[in-house]
Amino acid sequence: MPKRTLGDAQRDIRRCPKGHLEIFSVTHNQLEEIPAELGLLTKLTEINLANNKLTQIPQQLYDLIQLRKLCLARNSLKDLPEGILGWENLKTLDVAGNHLSMFPADFQFLALEELFFEGNNFVQFELFESFRVQEVFSLKELAARLILKEGMNKLSVLSRALPLYPDLQTMLSRWGRCALCFQRFLTTWLECVQFINLRKDMSLKSSQIVPVRVLLCSYSCFSKSGHSYYGVAKV
Structure with a gap:
């Protein structure tokens, strides 16, 4: 069975009145993909894609700097792409009922007023001993x-x-920047997180703790003292 997408509507999206369209809603349609062209509608302030079968969203959606409300609830998202600070005006984010394990890097710097995230598979804060593995970077x-x-x-x-x-x-x-030494790198050396208190760190009403991805370039940085970053165990 072919994927249900908005691909057939891409030409229509390009022809949309970019200076006028502010609300985009496609719910309960079993969509598995949405086109990157949606990021061309730069006047959008609200998007509702709830109750579909999305496994990812295009990074081009971060071009929607006027976006204030985004609903991605009850899809099959495993992660959100890096670059979330493009949503500099976002106030309401609903990602409840997905398969997220953590939020993308710099998530805590969004000026959110409402966040809905229940029903995901977030990594838990459980400490255990780890062992250093000699890192050998590829020539690439x-x-x-x-x-x-x-x-x-x-x-x-x-x-x-x-x-x-x-x-x-x-x-x-697709480069990343190390959160400690600030050097650029291509491949994430280790999946790391920091745990953010929503009330303390983001001024939200909830005092729950959520994991936020941290980009680190090497074990040398990870082993430095004075930070609160944790490696994510693969089980």
Whole structure:
């Protein structure tokens, strides 16, 4: 059975009056995908995609900086893409009834007023001893880190040559920044989280604790003292 998507409507989305459409609602439709073109409707303030079968959302939705209310409840989302601070005006987020294990990095900096997240599979705060594993980065990762570092210098040879290799640019666009040393890297070394108190850290009414992803580049950073980041065990 083919996936139920909004793919057939992509042309219509491109033709939508971008300066006028503010509310987008498609609920109870068993949708499995939504097109990245939805991110072109930059005047949207409210999106409701509840009660579908979405397993992911396109990162282009973070281009909707006017968005104030987003409902993704009762889907099959396993994670939200990185870059959530694009929703700088978001006030209400409903992700209840999905399969999330944690929120994306920097989630705690959103200025939310309402958050609904019950019925997910969040990682639990349980401590146990871990052992250091000698890290050996692949040649691809080492090269990527060098290019990402050099790419910050707009006058460098690498920075000027990158536009000649669009596939490489696309691959490197998925870089992350280490929360401790702030260096850029391509591949997450270890899945890490910090546990955020919604009332204390986000000024929400609830005092519940939620896990938020942390991006770290290496064991050298993870083993530093003075931080409250935890590795996520794979079981």
